[in-house]
Amino acid sequence: MKTYALIVALGFCLLSNLAPAKAKPADEVEIKCLIPEDKIAAVSEKLGLKSKPPLVRVVCFFDTGLLALFEHDPKLILRSRYDSSETDTTVKVRGGKVKGDDVECEFDKVCGKDRTESCSVTSKKQKVAEIKAANAGKRIKKIFSEKQEAVAQGAFGKVNWDKVRPYGPVQGVQVWKKIKIPAGPPLTAERWDLPARRGKPARVLFEVSAKVPLSEEAKASQQMADFLGLAESGSGESETKTRIVLKHFADH
Numbered sequence: 321m322k323t324y325a326l327i328v329a330l331g332f333c334l335l336s337n338l339a340p341a342k343a344k345p346a347d348e349v350e351i352k353c354l355i356p357e358d359k360i361a362a363v364s365e366k367l368g369l370k371s372k373p374p375l376v377r378v379v380c381f382f383d384t385g386l387l388a389l390f391e392h393d394p395k396l397i398l399r400s401r402y403d404s405s406e407t408d409t410t411v412k413v414r415g416g417k418v419k420g421d422d423v424e425c426e427f428d429k430v431c432g433k434d435r436t437e438s439c440s441v442t443s444k445k446q447k448v449a450e451i452k453a454a455n456a457g458k459r460i461k462k463i464f465s466e467k468q469e470a471v472a473q474g475a476f477g478k479v480n481w482d483k484v485r486p487y488g489p490v491q492g493v494q495v496w497k498k499i500k501i502p503a504g505p506p507l508t509a510e511r512w513d514l515p516a517r518r519g520k521p522a523r524v525l526f527e528v529s530a531k532v533p534l535s536e537e538a539k540a541s542q543q544m545a546d547f548l549g550l551a552e553s554g555s556g557e558s559e560t561k562t563r564i565v566l567k568h569f570a571d572h
Contacts, residue, residue, distance in 0.1 A: 347534040349427035349435055351541055353548060354561060355526040360511075363526065363548055367501075367509055373494040377403045379512075380455040380489035381566055389476060389484075390566055396476045397562055398484070400451045400463060407451055411468040412440035413475040422467055427534060430560050431550065435537070441468050455489040487569040490514060504543030505530040512561070514568050523568070527561050 355363050382398040383389045389396040394416030400409045414428065418439035429435035443465045454460045461481040464472070472479050490512055499507040512525040528548060532540040544550075 347427065348531050349429050349534050349537050350529055350531045351429045351431070351537065351544060352527055352529040352561070353431040353544060353550060354559070354564075355528060355548065355550075357524055357526075359549065360524060360526040363528070364509075366547070366549075367496070367499050367507070367528070369496055369499075369509060373496050373511075375403060375495040375497070377401050377493040377495060378455070378489050378491055379493050380451075381487040381562065381569075382454070382460055382484050383487055383566060384480075384483045385485060385571065387566055387570065389472075389479070390563070392476050394475055396472055398464070398472070400446075400454060400489075402448050402451050406444065407446045407448055408442050408444045409446055409451070409463050409465075409468065410440050410442045411464060411471050412438055413471065414438045416475055418471055418474065420467070420471070423471070426531070427537075429537065429541070431541070431545070439471075441465075441471050443468060455486050457486050460484050460486070487566050490565065501543075501547050504547055505532050505536075505540050507544070510561075512565070514565065517568065520568055525561055525564060 378401065380400045382400070389398065395414040397410070397412040397414060399412070401407070415436050416439070417437065418425070418441075420441070422441050423439050424442070425437060425439040427435040428438045445465070446463050450459070450463050454463045461469075461484075469479070492513060494511040496509045497506075499509060501507060508529050510525075510527045510529075512527075514523050514525065516522040528544065530540055530544060
């Protein structure tokens with residue numbers, strides 16, 4: 321009897337070892353293509369974008385006067401956003417691994433560049449008035465949670481919040497999501513109108529992006545390039561949108 325019980329126990333043990341492990345979500349990559357300004361009108365028409373976008377945001381970045389956070393390795397990006405119904409702040413570490421319950425990680429791929437891993441913590445608890453104050457350079461630290469501060473410190477070291485200033489805000493950022501194309505993944509389009517500044521002309525940033533499983537990166541990149549007409553002219557702007565905005569609002 322004891323022998324039989326032992327055999328049954330061993331059988332259950334073997335079956336449990338053979339059982340498939342719980343599937344993990346596939347790694348994702350966000351492919352981002354900045355469209356040259358002389359192609360924005362044609363691409364917008366091809367995407368079928370309406371004159372009035374479904375979502376309009378105000379976006380602002382934060383860094384020191386010398387861009388010490390963004391120029392650090394790994395890069396540290398602080399951002400606020402709000403629209404007519406939602407607010408959020410994000411602390412993103414680009415090029416470094418971050419662990420934690422509220423941390424979301426994926427890969428970013430700017431057209432023409434190698435992909436890089438980005439991990440971020442987002443909070444949606446801020447009031448619009450608090451974000452507007454931070455965007456004006458007041459009480460910036462207040463809009464970021466303790467968890468977000470901890471992530472920033474883990475990536476950069478101690479942040480001197482007295483030296484952090486707004487870069488922006490950029491008003492009227494237009495966003496279109498879930499754009500279907502004949503061959504390829506659903507796309508998101510964003511139009512950023514950067515105002516003229518002393519010594520810097522106004523300019524338009526138009527980014528088309530898609531999130532796909534890592535295994536589909538090459539295929540999706542080619543589909544996007546073909547559809548957007550970037551195959552012959554390279555891959556558009558090779559700078560990241562964040563870097564361009566930071567440089568545009570920098571005083572130097």
